[in-house]
Amino acid sequence: MYSVRMSTADRLVESTRELLWERGYVGTSPKAILERADAGQGSMYHHFRGKQDLALAAIRRTADEMLATAERVLGRPGTPYERIEGYLMRERDVLRGCPVGRLTMDPDVIASDVLRAPVDATLARLRRRLAEIVEEGKRQGQFAADLDAEEIAAAVVATVQGGYVLARASGSPAAFDAGVRGLLALLRPA
Amino acid sequence: MYSVRMSTADRLVESTRELLWERGYVGTSPKAILERADAGQGSMYHHFRGKQDLALAAIRRTADEMLATAERVLGRPGTPYERIEGYLMRERDVLRGCPVGRLTMDPDVIASDVLRAPVDATLARLRRRLAEIVEEGKRQGQFAADLDAEEIAAAVVATVQGGYVLARASGSPAAFDAGVRGLLALLRPA
DNA sequence: GTCTATACACGGATAGAC
DNA sequence: GTCTATCCGTGTATAGAC
Numbered sequence: 001m002y003s004v005r006m007s008t009a010d011r012l013v014e015s016t017r018e019l020l021w022e023r024g025y026v027g028t029s030p031k032a033i034l035e036r037a038d039a040g041q042g043s044m045y046h047h048f049r050g051k052q053d054l055a056l057a058a059i060r061r062t063a064d065e066m067l068a069t070a071e072r073v074l075g076r077p078g079t080p081y082e083r084i085e086g087y088l089m090r091e092r093d094v095l096r097g098c099p100v101g102r103l104t105m106d107p108d109v110i111a112s113d114v115l116r117a118p119v120d121a122t123l124a125r126l127r128r129r130l131a132e133i134v135e136e137g138k139r140q141g142q143f144a145a146d147l148d149a150e151e152i153a154a155a156v157v158a159t160v161q162g163g164y165v166l167a168r169a170s171g172s173p174a175a176f177d178a179g180v181r182g183l184l185a186l187l188r189p190a
Numbered sequence: 191m192y193s194v195r196m197s198t199a200d201r202l203v204e205s206t207r208e209l210l211w212e213r214g215y216v217g218t219s220p221k222a223i224l225e226r227a228d229a230g231q232g233s234m235y236h237h238f239r240g241k242q243d244l245a246l247a248a249i250r251r252t253a254d255e256m257l258a259t260a261e262r263v264l265g266r267p268g269t270p271y272e273r274i275e276g277y278l279m280r281e282r283d284v285l286r287g288c289p290v291g292r293l294t295m296d297p298d299v300i301a302s303d304v305l306r307a308p309v310d311a312t313l314a315r316l317r318r319r320l321a322e323i324v325e326e327g328k329r330q331g332q333f334a335a336d337l338d339a340e341e342i343a344a345a346v347v348a349t350v351q352g353g354y355v356l357a358r359a360s361g362s363p364a365a366f367d368a369g370v371r372g373l374l375a376l377l378r379p380a
Numbered sequence: 381g382t383c384t385a386t387a388c389a390c391g392g393a394t395a396g397a398c
Numbered sequence: 399g400t401c402t403a404t405c406c407g408t409g410t411a412t413a414g415a416c
Contacts, residue, residue: 008381008382022297023216023297024214024216024295024296024297026213026214026216026217027216027217027296027297027298029408029409029410030409030410030411031408031409031410039382040382040383040384041382041383041384041410041411041412042381042382042383042384043381043382043383045411045412046381046382047381050410050411051409051410051411097294097295098355101352101355101359102295104287104354104355104358104359105214105287105292105295105296105355105358106214106217106295107212107213107214107217108217110358116359116361119359120359120360120361123355123356123359123360124359124360127356127365146375147372147375147376148368148371148372148375150368151368151369151371151372151375152372152375152376153372154353154356154365154368154369154372155349155368155369155370155372155373155376156372157352157356157369158348158349158350158351158352158353158355158356158365158366158369158373159345159348159349159352159373160348160352161348161351161352161355161356162291162347162348162349162350162351162352162353162355163344163348163352164294165288165291165294165295165313165348165351165352166313166317166344166347166348166351168294168295168300169291169294169306169309169310169313169314170310170313170314171306171310175317175344175348176348178338178340178341178344178345179341179344179345179347179348180345181338181341182337182338182340182341182342182343182344182345182346183345183348183349183373183376185336185337185338185341185342186337186342186345186373186376186377187376198399198400219390219391219392220391220392220393221390221391221392229400230399230400230401230402231393231394231400231401231402232399232400232401232402233399233400233401235393235394236399236400237399240392240393241391241392241393
């Protein structure tokens, strides 16, 4: 299922990451994780204290990866508008949704400060990074000086997260693309 | 728990609506529904064919209510911008999220055409209604003529749905408000 | 480190009495 | 229409052998 060279602990984390993405925390059982990782009960409780502990490791890895992916686009050369456009239009597996954002709809994640923390930190950093770029655009005169950078950044991230909702509701990525194009049309410098 | 005059079937639907909102479909068990409705197993399987059938009734009722609530704001007098602003700024229980949108993150809802249908229809109608209003704004010259009304409508709905994600991640409604204000700043007529 | 065995409550549904 | 009894599989975890 995974590379032969991958340790049991890594296979456990990887299958947990996949299942959290597909089914969320409440929808994911240790049993399903073990089957996918091709591991036994004993391995899981040896390497991790239980479902929550394993989920935490999985969420952290996913969160790190998401920020790295965003930075690869946002850190490219180009005008601020172009970099935000690049972020919004980058290829995504839209119907799968955001592996981090989807966790906010999970009651057990939201109820646990420990599980919620990496989710919060990730979205906060993403917003901060986008706000920096908006600030840069304001200084360069590409964006109107009276825009609030943090607010624009929040709108950008919200459009992406909400775009997933619309796409999954309709079973098609088209709605995601529509929302993104709508926001970009409003943001586009004259 | 509910009005004494409410029938058992109605109490079942109401408690299912609450639980779907709080915990989603996979996170909601018949047992929890029955406890909250103060009903027995027999009542539930007498009035409904099972969990999915009951959930469908609950989702339909929630969907209808959501469209009615939106229309109460969108149908008010005022300029198109003011009506959209009214929709975005209306009072919401932000941290609870959208009772319809949250279902798109539920694997069993998305996997079932029957359960997904009312979710899809509701968000599609909301978008359509907003697009009408944007069209009106374009005709009146309040919005730029080159904006695509459907795209702007998608961006508006996505900002709301994504705003819930940001708010729930951070445990505070502030992020929702920020996203909404950001979008309104971009949309505001000169 | 990994396995098997065991535990016990819960999930979702059916059967039949009242 | 509602209640209780019963069913079987699953969810999450522990115990102890190897």
